[in-house]
Amino acid sequence: MVEVFLEDPGRTHFAYDLMHASRLQSGTIYPILARLQACGWVVDEAEDIEPEVEGRPRRRRYRLCPTGVEQARIALAAMREQRRSSSWTIGLLRPQGDLR
Amino acid sequence: MTVLALIGAAFAVVAVWILNHLLNLELQSWLLQVPRLILKRLRHQVSPEFYDECYQKYWQPDLEAILLDESRGVLTRFAQGFRHAFNLWWTRGGKRSAETSVAESLRALEGFGDLRVLSKAKRKEFGKVVDDLVTALQWCNRNLDPGTAVQLLHCVASVCDAFIDDRNERAAEYLALAAAPLMAQLPTDEPAVLAMRLVCARAQLQLGRTEHAGASLEALLQDNRRVFGSTHQETVKTRRLLAWAKVGEGRYAEAEVEFRDLLADLPLRSSPIRGHLECQLSWAISGQPGRLFQAIESYDRVIAFRTRELGQLHPDTLDTRHSKGKMLVLHQEGDMARRILQPLLADRIRVCGSQHPDTLETRKYLAIAIALDRNRFSPARLRALHRIRRVQRAQQALHGSDHPHTRDTVTRIAELESAGWRQFAR
Numbered sequence: 001m002v003e004v005f006l007e008d009p010g011r012t013h014f015a016y017d018l019m020h021a022s023r024l025q026s027g028t029i030y031p032i033l034a035r036l037q038a039c040g041w042v043v044d045e046a047e048d049i050e051p052e053v054e055g056r057p058r059r060r061r062y063r064l065c066p067t068g069v070e071q072a073r074i075a076l077a078a079m080r081e082q083r084r085s086s087s088w089t090i091g092l093l094r095p096q097g098d099l100r
Numbered sequence: 101m102t103v104l105a106l107i108g109a110a111f112a113v114v115a116v117w118i119l120n121h122l123l124n125l126e127l128q129s130w131l132l133q134v135p136r137l138i139l140k141r142l143r144h145q146v147s148p149e150f151y152d153e154c155y156q157k158y159w160q161p162d163l164e165a166i167l168l169d170e171s172r173g174v175l176t177r178f179a180q181g182f183r184h185a186f187n188l189w190w191t192r193g194g195k196r197s198a199e200t201s202v203a204e205s206l207r208a209l210e211g212f213g214d215l216r217v218l219s220k221a222k223r224k225e226f227g228k229v230v231d232d233l234v235t236a237l238q239w240c241n242r243n244l245d246p247g248t249a250v251q252l253l254h255c256v257a258s259v260c261d262a263f264i265d266d267r268n269e270r271a272a273e274y275l276a277l278a279a280a281p282l283m284a285q286l287p288t289d290e291p292a293v294l295a296m297r298l299v300c301a302r303a304q305l306q307l308g309r310t311e312h313a314g315a316s317l318e319a320l321l322q323d324n325r326r327v328f329g330s331t332h333q334e335t336v337k338t339r340r341l342l343a344w345a346k347v348g349e350g351r352y353a354e355a356e357v358e359f360r361d362l363l364a365d366l367p368l369r370s371s372p373i374r375g376h377l378e379c380q381l382s383w384a385i386s387g388q389p390g391r392l393f394q395a396i397e398s399y400d401r402v403i404a405f406r407t408r409e410l411g412q413l414h415p416d417t418l419d420t421r422h423s424k425g426k427m428l429v430l431h432q433e434g435d436m437a438r439r440i441l442q443p444l445l446a447d448r449i450r451v452c453g454s455q456h457p458d459t460l461e462t463r464k465y466l467a468i469a470i471a472l473d474r475n476r477f478s479p480a481r482l483r484a485l486h487r488i489r490r491v492q493r494a495q496q497a498l499h500g501s502d503h504p505h506t507r508d509t510v511t512r513i514a515e516l517e518s519a520g521w522r523q524f525a526r
Binding site for chain 2: 014015016019025026027028030035038039047054055056057058059060075078
């Protein structure tokens with residue numbers, strides 16, 4: 001999801017757009033957004049609409065804050081480097097095929 | 101008559117059309133109510149505060165935007181709204197995943213002990229459990245109960261420790277990275293946070309980042325002394341790693357003093373940490389000029405101690421035998437080293453498997469020991485070199501090129517290929 005944010009760091013995203021882009025479900029996306037907010041990487045703001053006119057409440061939209069952009073890039077670079085340099089990474093925490 | 105019939109038919113068509121339209125509207129309205137009802141049902145599954153905050157601020161506005169998006173057909177809106185609401189309901193707004201994942205991960209981890217002796221099937225199973233643990237960490241949000249967060253962090257620290265013991269420091273680092281936001285939520289003097297800092301420093305140390313690890317350990321030692329006191333096990337562990345960092349910097353004499361102090365302070369003769377301390381003390385002694393035989397005696401004592409306490413084939417006992425063999429190789433005592441490493445390799449293969457990092461290291465040092473006393477172009481020496489190159493390829497695939505094991509192998513190969521053994525450095 002961080003990669004989706006980093007594609008255009010200045011852009012704001014609704015949770016639903018993030019679900020589509022990251023292919024994550026609603027039950028996953030909200031806790032992640034909450035975590036990113038808690039870490040100070042992402043900030044949210046209310047949608048700019050008139051609820052009475054639109055007939056629905058304002059949604060929240062999210063964007064990376066400048067610190068978040070920097071930290072997210074560092075974290076992603078570290079993760080990519082780790083993927084390149086080691087066979088033991090995210091999805092590969094399982095043992096190698098030739099281990100006993 | 102015909103006209104009347106036609107008018108009647110037209111009325112009937114219009115009436116049916118109107119009825120159909122109304123029915124459609126009614127159906128549509130009912131259909132779109134389903135996701136709303138599901139989301140409202142969520143109220144019974146989570147705490148009222150959590151529900152009130154998330155429902156009004158996040159879940160409902162997003163659901164309404166989906167359901168009222170006129171650019172999409174009713175069925176599409178229903179399907180998307182249903183998926184949105186149902187997933188939130190199923191995961192209890194993400195909380196179910198956090199709490200149950202944590203509970204399940206903790207339960208699942210109970211069955212695993214020392215990773216070094218796990219069978220292939222058990223390792224695979226452990227990998228899945230760790231994947232679940234990573235997922236549990238990803239689910240965690242600020243609403244996670246502090247007690248659960250502490251429990252989870254302790255568990256992550258234990259798994260990281262097990263990974264480091266298994267010479268898989270990168271997995272430990274990755275797991276620690278995944279746990280960083282959780283650590284940030286807890287007080288800095290929380291024991292679980294201190295335990296995580298210790299495993300992070302240990303991973304750094306094992307990866308050869310001695311300077312960085314040393315600085316982290318110095319800061320951690322102060323915090324451990326403040327929180328636990330000077331004699332607590334966590335403080336002793338930190339001091340031990342700090343002394344080991346000194347060994348990494350070549351400050352053998354200082355490290356020896358520190359190890360001896362720690363051993364003197366140990367309350368129990370059979371404390372589990374004693375074996376580690378004595379083993380590291382032996383290495384610190386061996387690094388000082390003219391003290392090889394004292395180091396050999398020291399290693400023999402540790403081997404006897406660990407054999408008695410843990411058993412002959414315990415990975416820690418094997419580690420001590422390896423360290424002694426490696427030390428002899430580095431002191432160019434090829435024959436003595438070979439006599440230790442040859443049977444050790446067979447034991448390593450039997451206990452840890454043929455491709456385990458520890459086995460690769462033993463295989464490498466055995467090959468070096470064999471090559472030590474040979475003529476530069478002798479077939480045995482060339483075969484040994486070939487075996488070391490194979491170890492290097494395996495280590496490259498297992499750890500990457502910047503791991504201390506791989507780097508050490510590259511150095512040893514270069515030394516073997518160059519002039520001779522007088523240049524063989526520690």
